[in-house]
Amino acid sequence: MSGNIFLPKKAVVLRTGGLGDFLLTVPLLVIMLEAKVQLTVVTRRSYFEILGENCAKMSFMDVEKIFDSTETESLRDNFSEATVFSFWKDRDGSLEEILKSYGINHIVTLDSRPNQPPHIVQRIFQDIGIQWKEKYYTRSWLEVDGLHGDCLWVHPGSGSSTKNLPVSWFVRRIRRWFSNGGKKVVVSFGEADLDVEKEFLQNCGKMPLEILHPSTFLELRQELIAKAVLFVGNDSGPTHLASALGIRTEVVFIGTNPAIWRPLGENVNLLSPCEVNQSDP
Structure with a gap:
């Protein structure tokens, strides 16, 4: 991934919001997969199911498990030594404290509702340090073969x-x-x-x-x-x-x-x- 300033070996992405919000996070997930990042996505199960063949290339965790004390072992497996990319607001720092208890490296907070350009995907990439390319605007990030509708x-x-x-x-x-x-x-x-x-x-x-x-x-x-x-x-x-x-x-x-x-x-x-x-x- 030439030109990328920062992509960790292990990452967790925290993303909920509406369906459109999640889909505008998919480019980040795909770029990470292409860079061979060990990736876990924390979201709603209904969103994870739309990722097609990408599902087999990453781990999934239901958002509700983050705060489930009975899931501590699996949470540590997924979060230990990971960089967390979070679209969640954490005004009092409580989320970061919970994640630190699971052994994360650090957390990067991303703006989920920007009110000024650039495009949200371009902003996400630039905030992380992924080189933005104009061709990303015209890439179908969940493209499937065999579209035959009429x-x-x-x-x-x-x-x-x-x-x-x-x-x-x-x-x-x-x-x-x-x-x-x-x-x-x-x-x-x-x-x-x-x-x-x-x-x-x-x-x-x-x-x-x-x-x-x-x-x-x-x-x-x-x-x-x-x-x-x-x-x-x-x-x-x-x-x-x-x-x-x-x-x-x-x-x-x-x-x-x-x-x-x-x-x-x-x-x-x-x-x-x-x-x-x-x-x-």
């Missing part, structure tokens, strides 16, 4: 109303897909998208749609790989997953800054609010 996949929600484009825009986007000869459309909704789903179903008419409610992120990953040829969505976890897998992705940013939060991938098209407002999709 569906337009639309995800009109995001879990936050401030990030959601009007449902009517997605309905028009679907109609344009059909008018241009597209045959199949999948529309997905998450647990936090109940209001969006209700409004969408009231406005989509009788278009032939497959409505999906993936119960796990692993199911979402599998369905995307099998079905999606084009993904359209807001700044959301599913959008970041689609782009990371290498699926052609169109994403609209209206409540967050794409200079910080844009999905990384080789087939990502960013749509600005101005573009959305000035033309029918």
Whole structure:
């Protein structure tokens, strides 16, 4: 890994947050694996399952075990002599004290919610000392072989109303897909998208749609790989997953800054609010 100032032999990454937040940490995990770092990821199990073949190359620990006194032996095995990269706030230093009791070398605290550019992945790399390369913006970090979907996949929600484009825009986007000869459309909704789903179903008419409610992120990953040829969505976890897998992705940013939060991938098209407002999709 020429140009990298600092990559330890053994590392533990502490990362929770939303799905999109975790996916924007995946480049760090992949770079560490490519550098042959002995890596443990502490996160939610539902996130670990989306890493595909990378799962076999690292260790996983459920976030809840960090504070479980019955897990002391396994914690010491994973943390002893490791450098810890943490996205968790530790205002009173209690987390660091716990980790020191497991024998860590030291802890590097990383900003999980920057409010200024550069892009969060570039910031993470630079803060650690990993040389940033422009090609990283267009790398699909969870790329899989065998993408063979033929569906337009639309995800009109995001879990936050401030990030959601009007449902009517997605309905028009679907109609344009059909008018241009597209045959199949999948529309997905998450647990936090109940209001969006209700409004969408009231406005989509009788278009032939497959409505999906993936119960796990692993199911979402599998369905995307099998079905999606084009993904359209807001700044959301599913959008970041689609782009990371290498699926052609169109994403609209209206409540967050794409200079910080844009999905990384080789087939990502960013749509600005101005573009959305000035033309029918």
